[in-house]
Amino acid sequence: MLCVAASTSDPDRPASLTDWSDAGSVTxxxxxxxxxxxxxxxxxYNYMSGTSASTATAAGVGALISSLGEAGGNLTEVLLKSKTAGIPNNFNLTDVGEIDALGAVEISR
Structure with a gap:
């Protein structure tokens, strides 16, 4: 299982965790x-915000690397290895990074 928090997606600013995202030590x-x-x-079509969008993105990246042959626990391992460095947040979490689809694909090749 992978706990996925929601990050901001403003292209003009660095990513950060949203204040309303449920994040804790397992995130x-x-x-x-x-x-x-x-x-x-x-x-x-419409704009939306929520962790439901975040988890859908993580599931999509998981499906992408699964199509390259990763399976089971390796999916989680690849997602965690490929994430960006820690992103700013108000939860005092130092090791939460943003998902990186290209990085995950490169590791899976």
Missing amino acids: KIAAPGVWIYSTYLAGQ
């Missing part, structure tokens, strides 16, 4: 969870 990775453009009702 080691974050994924964008603010202003995510996604599907909405009746075939429409």
